[in-house]
Amino acid sequence: SQQGEEDPQALSIQEGENATMNCSYKTSINNLQWYRQNSGRGLVHLILIRSNEREKHSGRLRVTLDTSKKSSSLLITASRAADTASYFCAPSNSGGSNYKLTFGKGTLLTVNP
């Protein structure tokens, strides 16, 4: 399994603004997932994008994937205070017995009311 690296480590914005966080990885992947973690809680799956997809939307979330640059971005539009959380990416090259996901240290997003 390989680890994604999220950037920036921390991001602080005002409610209503858009938030963009990035993820870079090192080797080829089959898919990449984004997760959210509210303080002191477990992770929640947000979205999965496959290597043959370039963009995916889910509500206010937009994820892009650029396999040539080995990077992905997560855009949250019209942010709300409830979006305050840590966000993690998890790239994977599934197959065989490779069941593992490796999570990075995440981006801590703070949305100020």
Add this chain to the structure above:
Amino acid sequence: DVKVTQSSRYLVKRTGEKVFLECVQDMDHENMFWYRQDPGLGLRLIYFSYDVKMKEKGDIPEGYSVSREKKERFSLILESASTNQTSMYLCASSFLSVETQYFGPGTRLLVL
């Protein structure tokens, strides 16, 4: 909805005690995982299991063991708790290999 439950939200134990952390999932998932999360270190995989009675070491298995006697239950065992095992422990499960993982709420363990 998938539900992953963990036996305790908070736990305080003494050094040297044997500690059991239990995780149960209700979606008939083959794969189950135990992670620990520490400030500045992110999530690290301790052990995972891809079938009943099957287990594989993750990145930091030292000081831990696991048990999976039934498909829905995956236990993490600290044979002799130490202060450096104070952490947040997260359990997860998934259906297919390396697809979406569903997490429990976490157990915050303090070892004194």
